Amino acid sequence: MTSEAPRTDGALAGLARFCYRRRRLVLLTWIVGVIAVATVGFGYGAAPDNDFTGGDSESARAQALIEKHFPEQQGDRLTLAIKAGKGIDDPAARQKIEKVVADLDASPITGPVTSPYQGENQVTEDRRIARMTIPLSDKDVTKTEVKPLVDMVKAASDDSVTLGLGGYMAEKAETPPQGPAESVGIAAAAVILFIAFGSLVAMGLPIVTALLAIASGLALTKLVGHLVPAPDFTLAFGAMIGLGVGIDYALFIVTRYKDSLRDGDEPESATVKAVTTAGRAVLFAGTTVVIALLGLVVMGQRLMTGVAVATSVIVLVTMIAAVTLLPAFLGFTGYRINSLRLPRRAARRPQPVSTTAQARRTLAERWAGVVQRRPLTAALLAGVSLLVLAAPTLSMRLSQPDASVQPRDRSSYVSYEILSEGFGPGYGAPLIFATQVDSRGGDLRPVVEAVSEAEGIAYATPPRVSMDGRAVTFTAFPTTGFQEEATADLVHELRDDVLPAAAGGQRVYVGGPNASTIDVAEESGARLPLMIAVVIAISMVLLIALVRSVTIALQAAVMNLLSIGAAYGVIVAVVQWGWLGPALGFPTAMPVTTWVPMMMFPVLFGLSMDYQVFLTSRVREEYERTGDTRTAVAQGLARTAKVITAAAAIMIAVFTTSLLGPDIAVKQGGLGMAVAVLIDATIVRMILVPAVMELCGKANWWMPGRRTATTIPAAPATVEREARV
Template identity: 55%
Template sequence: MNVPTHPPIDKHTAAGGGSRTGPGHTGPSRTGPGSALGRLARVCYRRRWLVLPLWIVGAAAVLFVGFRFAAAADNDFSGGGSGSGRAQAVLEQHFPGETGDTLTLAVRADAGVRDPSVRPRVQAMLDRLGQAPDLSVAGSPYDVPGQISTDGRTAFATVRSTQTEIPVSTTEDLMAAARSASGQGVTFALGGDSVTTVETPYGGPSEGFGALAAMIVILISFGSLLAMGLPLLTALFGIGTGLAGVELLGHLLPAPSFTPVVSSLIGLGVGIDYALFIVTRYRESLHDGADPEEATVTAISTAGRSVLFAGSTVVIAMMGLFVMQQKLLNATAVAASVTVLMTMVTAITLLPALLGFTGRNIDRLRLPYLGRTATRSPLAERWARTIQRRPITGLVVGAVVMLTLAVPALSMRLSFEDSSTAPHTTMAYTSHRLLSQGFGAGYDAPLVVVADLPAGGAAAGNGANPGGGSDQPDRSALAPVARAVAGTAGVAAVTPVRTSTDGQAAEFIAFPATGTQDAATPALVHRLRDTVIPRASAGTGLRVYVGGPNAGIIDFADAVSTRLPWLVAVVIGLSLLLLLVLVRSVVIAVKAALMTLLSTGAAYGVLTAVVQWGWLGHVLGFPQGMPITTWVPLFIFPILFGLSTDYEVFLISRIREEYDAGHSTAEAVARGLSHTARVITAAAAIMVLVFLTVLLGNDMAVKQFGLGLAVAVLLDATVVRMVLVPALMELLGAANWWLPRWLARLLPSA
């Protein structure tokens, strides 16, 4: 089909944006060989014998230092001004040595734990636990009331550590001892965070499978081993140096254990994508007759510019997590941003040098039936024209699909994974199962109720000290609160009130009748805080807080639910400004934000249906229905916003190039899509496969994260990019490029 190269100018001026050299122009002054990126590409190309060794030596040094002096992880999401944070502060002040990591020993004996043949075995196991470094058994179940079930077959004991985290080696030794001691009608099982960490560690082989999947996709897309290797090599340099920097950064900004997984997944995805975009443009320029140096300069000046904007959007989106006011989330956001920044740097400095070594051999080492040099996709162009002929149908069908998938997200609940959500083959789950069978589902989700004790005179108004004037704390002041909590529906049991050694605080533990993942447990915590405890402590002068790990999970989920809208608003606002600078169109920038919200909502909906409702859950490795892990939706949104901008920037930049070359909007969309569909499809396929590989692991939160992002990217690259965007741009016509003149004067040149 012959297309005129210079349609009438009035198709553009109808948008109110002036001529193609007006406010919306993105001409060669910013993207050509003479641009800053073009000059950088030329230097890296010509000095490739210097650039490559510098990268190798520098990367080796950073990797050695980063991983040799890596900071320890910090998984404490409590603290701050929440109820659990204040409870933790009281415990640390008045119950020193009791706020470290803990283990729970669960015992199940068919003959009963009091049987003469069983009791010595239980005691021997307790002695073994107490002999471990920095550990002590809080009390034998034979001595502490309430630690043997009513049927006498189940018992538990708490093991306390003086350390924040029990070492992995210690946990592994104790787990091995528990397995050895089990048998002949008696089962021992250990539970706790340290056991979960050992059995379901973050990371694993998924990154390797992700890289292998990326290799296959690029090979199918390019058909050349050499063209396949360049994006992978570039991405690995960026990811490796970025992760090493993240490990060092942990000394200043302690980050949770899942940070390296999040950073590596993002880095692997965007790193390969960015290099893929540039290599694709390089091959296209070669095939159009440019020599290798000019092809490199063109690729970096155009696709490299898109990479910088796309990567900057990812960074801005990640930094939006600071809105959550959670120090550990802040640390993860910075860590992921560092990894993305390093992939951007490698893409515009290392890759030009590698292209210099490759030259015209980029398509060498082709595989049979896969080698293809054409960069334009006639199929994508025909598809775009089909959508353009029926834009309303495409828009309605696409929107209905996305909104339907988003519906389950309206019922999404947030929590953290615990032993009840662990794979059923693990010891952590066995411990949970034994405790649930013997004592009820809430016995591994205790609530710690703690209070600063008032001086005796402080309770005088309540009749506690009629004489008034004693300066000693009223040690019985918490007893009425304990009785009120024990009588609350949903509370299975309450331990006796215990006073601190300094006499300034008291605490007791309330065991819910429901587990951590049950919606009734957060409701119980709110009821205790809002109604039961205030009434029971009225006039006593007590400051009573509900804390413990379970309450901390609930507080964190509440904080996320409250601040998530602010996160969305901040990320969209900042990203809109960046997109305005790049595409110089208000309409396209707003459309990009709306499309990302659609993709996010659909991803949340699919995630809720699979993980929480259990649809296909067993097939995808989720053994039971569970709430969504609290940090997962927090990271899915900014990451998806950044990743979807990759495709938006790459597609719209190419459409804008075609438009500025003189084509109408409809023709520019069709031609732009034909030039970018193959690489966008390949990039999306890489992302989806990389994210889906985490389903091979055992950690439920990481599996949720991978599934959510895979669904989001798949929908964004297909329904959004291939249906909704062409349909909307066809309907909007020349209005796509609308940019008020006053705003054009304010925006900096990209």
């Protein structure tokens, strides 16, 4: 948006006019298209891929050796953990345990099992705790097929015998669907829109537009998954992002449409103006989000690339819906956009600009005046506050959730707790060693002995040679758990010191799920600065092109970094340090999930740019009209404060409702983004932006090659256009 009158002959104006006039055709096309895409996408879309291994890390090399030379070890496994107060040999306990073992063995999805009464090393010395490994018969077994086994084991537990079924598929099977989170988010957004617009019709348009866009966007992500695989959290995360931006984008356009009607425009003209002003900003903002998301590609991780592409598709569809479907809806509503109003909100007669300005100043204008009178103090206080909130980020640790951080009523957590008590906390964090040898095999006993004697190792299994004699593997169990920092330190010590000294030049790789998680986390941490640099550089170029100011683009980049850093700090304090964690749905303190900061940065940077665009472009309009930065900032803030507040409130509501869901990682991401939007809409937009712009003065509009930053003649249309929310 600039101060120039909206073009009525451009491509965007032509699109708006076509969608308005051909609204029945546009709406029918959207409905048929959504039904068709949803049918194909949800019916024939790709299954999620949760294998984060791969690449050139040491754990990936170990996994490649095992897959090549030990095919019998492939496939998922479940683990039955048993705890009997009187011991597993008690007749009543044994009868119950053998019944569960027989039911598990009889299942069509399990392979042959070895009862703890028959196997070696499956029972503790006091015979109170036992374990049993249950191979799954097919690598394509679904969580729906595993769920009955989890339910059967939970139902068999009583006061005398406690049973828990663990393993990756058991965790997935008993994780409930997202449930009412999205519905609560939609309801919250509806309330906010109704308060902002005071009309049921105006409230409904953004929601219906966003829902249709999300339905088709999610279906498309399932289809895109055939080309670019993505993990299972992608749909929940994408729905949360799509719902937030979809409603917000439609909100901005509907707001501009209502303003134009209030200024006396006909519905068609108002639609064209809304799309060519707010719609143009929506396209820019959405493009920024998409580009920021695609910055995840530089992380070099296959599944994160899938998440980036899938989420970008959803955002792209919401952009298209905002500038095509929404104008069609506006064509149907026309002047009835304010129908079914709140009784207290009677329509106001438009007043001339000067009369309105002299009559009263809005709260936002008065607040801007307070900040502008003490800009340095305000900027310092806001900046220090953000830095204090960001400070915990320095201690951030990354990992992946395992059974130890699941809700306490889950069977997988019960299994973890029993096994930790009986076999040590490191039983759930095995380290798998693998090496390639010549055709005569290899003697790894010196290596096994060295690993067994290393500090932090509980015990190690004897080495196994592959059937072809070309590889050897063994497993060691640490004394510490999956999420503990000492376990990561142990992996580095084994790789850097123990193995090189004991292997005599032979390369022995350390792999397994724990080592793989450590490698992915460290690789992500190393590549994160590159992604941040790429996203910032591209976003600044786009913002410079829109607002024609290098200074404002730099301000936006720095402020966005501060708000995102503060959100990171809050996540560390809540999730990793445990501050208010249980109250917010996190069962215990845990490291931050590896993908959360990677996903948060591009999404939040793009969303922050959204608000920056809507605010600074309006400030730019006022500056070109008046030539005075202080007035421009105050007026720009006044004309955008309410709509940005409503948009931010919708985002916060949508993101916060993720805390109602079951997925620990998605909850972390939702909490972090809600905090970031809250900070961005309050500390940054209401304090830091007006303070810094006041301090910079005319330097705000510096652009290489521009001879002067003095007043630019106002366009007549700008003076007449006083958008009120």
